[in-house]
Amino acid sequence: MSNSNGNSNQIPFLDLITPHVELEAELTGVFHKALRSAGFIGGPMVAEFEKAFAEFCQAKHAVGVSNGTDALRFALMACGVKAGDVVVTVPHTFIATTEAISQAGALPEFVDIDERTYNLDPEKLRQYCESQCSVDKSGRLISRRSGRPVTAVIPVHLYGQMAEMDAILEIAERYHLIVIEDSCQAHGAEYFSRKHNRWMKAGSMGRAAAFSFYPGKNLGACGEAGAVTTNDAEIAGTIKILRDHGQAAKYYHDMEGFNGRLDAVQAGLLHVKLRHLAEWNRQRQERAAAYKELFGSAEGIILPFEPQSSRAVYHLYVIRVADRQALRDHLEAAHIGTGIHYPIPLHLQKAYRGLGHREGDFPVTERCAAEILSLPMYPNLGRREQEHVTESVLRYLSSESKSLEGKTAGSAPSHAGVV
Numbered sequence: 001m002s003n004s005n006g007n008s009n010q011i012p013f014l015d016l017i018t019p020h021v022e023l024e025a026e027l028t029g030v031f032h033k034a035l036r037s038a039g040f041i042g043g044p045m046v047a048e049f050e051k052a053f054a055e056f057c058q059a060k061h062a063v064g065v066s067n068g069t070d071a072l073r074f075a076l077m078a079c080g081v082k083a084g085d086v087v088v089t090v091p092h093t094f095i096a097t098t099e100a101i102s103q104a105g106a107l108p109e110f111v112d113i114d115e116r117t118y119n120l121d122p123e124k125l126r127q128y129c130e131s132q133c134s135v136d137k138s139g140r141l142i143s144r145r146s147g148r149p150v151t152a153v154i155p156v157h158l159y160g161q162m163a164e165m166d167a168i169l170e171i172a173e174r175y176h177l178i179v180i181e182d183s184c185q186a187h188g189a190e191y192f193s194r195k196h197n198r199w200m201k202a203g204s205m206g207r208a209a210a211f212s213f214y215p216g217k218n219l220g221a222c223g224e225a226g227a228v229t230t231n232d233a234e235i236a237g238t239i240k241i242l243r244d245h246g247q248a249a250k251y252y253h254d255m256e257g258f259n260g261r262l263d264a265v266q267a268g269l270l271h272v273k274l275r276h277l278a279e280w281n282r283q284r285q286e287r288a289a290a291y292k293e294l295f296g297s298a299e300g301i302i303l304p305f306e307p308q309s310s311r312a313v314y315h316l317y318v319i320r321v322a323d324r325q326a327l328r329d330h331l332e333a334a335h336i337g338t339g340i341h342y343p344i345p346l347h348l349q350k351a352y353r354g355l356g357h358r359e360g361d362f363p364v365t366e367r368c369a370a371e372i373l374s375l376p377m378y379p380n381l382g383r384r385e386q387e388h389v390t391e392s393v394l395r396y397l398s399s400e401s402k403s404l405e406g407k408t409a410g411s412a413p414s415h416a417g418v419v
């Protein structure tokens with residue numbers, strides 16, 4: 001078997017080469033245009049991409065920035081999160097979510113995830129607001145843990161699937177929380193809002209949303225890049241100032257800001273790729289459906305769950321098994337690349353020791369983090385490659401269940417047999 005990277009008998013976890021080879025002429029055209037105009041920072045290439053990306057996300061504004069972490073930080077700051085505030089999010093995400101909270105001067109506090117979708121569990125958010133916070137005289141939600149005001153919540157649309165936004169927005173409204181979507185893994189994902197009675201895109205539902213264009217994302221730059229989307233012109237304006245040293249006009253600084261702009265070349269490259277994003281997402285959805293068909297009703301494995309209200313774009317295809325490392329080793333021996341997103345929950349990371357959490361504080365996250373494994377997923381993943389992946393996983397599962405047969409009852413993994 002040979003894959004699109006030309007390496008025989010290898011199925012990479014991610015193929016970043018093929019789409020760039022296919023679009024090479026158009027992509028290099030962007031470099032030529034930038035070289036000839038010497039327009040490297042700002043200018044029409046950035047503005048045109050921003051307009052097209054806002055349209056794609058069904059948002060009124062998009063502001064290009066230097067990366068997804070800055071997008072989150074600028075969104076928090078522009079939405080009014082202040083030093084000393086608490087921002088609630090999940091412990092099952094990439095550390096950039098909480099880094100941005102800390103960089104905005106706020107403190108992250110966590111609520112656990114939904115075991116089926118791996119996204120923020122609205123019920124746990126409700127419980128957090130009701131039983132771990134109080135409401136002060138001026139109606140502000142105060143965290144009992146830190147004694148600080150809770151002003152915002154960041155649902156992370158993990159793996160390409162949107163969180164349960166209607167319920168989250170309803171709770172946020174009740175407690176005056178700003179909602180900022182971490183859409184860094186969810187370019188083009190959709191959610192059916194019962195409130196609005198229509199499908200809505202990631203980046204169009206919160207006060208603001210952050211996107212990363214890190215190369216491996218569904219829409220990836222050829223370097224670092226990110227964007228904030230919002231329906232609020234004032235927030236968009238503040239982010240434009242924040243990303244550019246706080247200047248509203250050249251050398252007129254309304255505030256101290258950051259060097260957080262989006263390069264013109266990256267904007268041009270992203271604009272070329274954006275034209276293909278809907279098709280690439282559709283291909284990812286087809287690959288996810290193919291995995292589901294090929295796995296059938298296999299026992300001992302949990303496949304991704306997509307609620308009826310969700311159209312996921314499968315940034316990652318994540319399964320769960322009892323002995324994740326053994327399966328990973330088995331797939332590596334079959335030359336199949338895998339990933340783990342993410343092995344250690346944020347509340348147990350060394351970086352967050354100061355928050356004082358212990359094992360057991362967020363049991364769903366901890367259980368999932370120990371069992372998840374990301375299989376190869378990209379738009380040009382071939383049918384034969386998917387067959388090889390699923391056959392290898394199924395072979396592992398049947399050999400594992402045989403080895404368990406000899407053992408006493410009760411020694412099977414807790415969720416064996418759950419599909």
Ligand SMILES: Cc1ncc(COP(=O)(O)O)c(C=O)c1O
Nearest residue numbers: 067068069094096097184212214
């Ligand atoms: C969920 C999530 N949030 C934030 C980020 C940060 O984006 P960037 O790496 O572009 O700063 C990422 C990117 O990896 C991410 O996956």
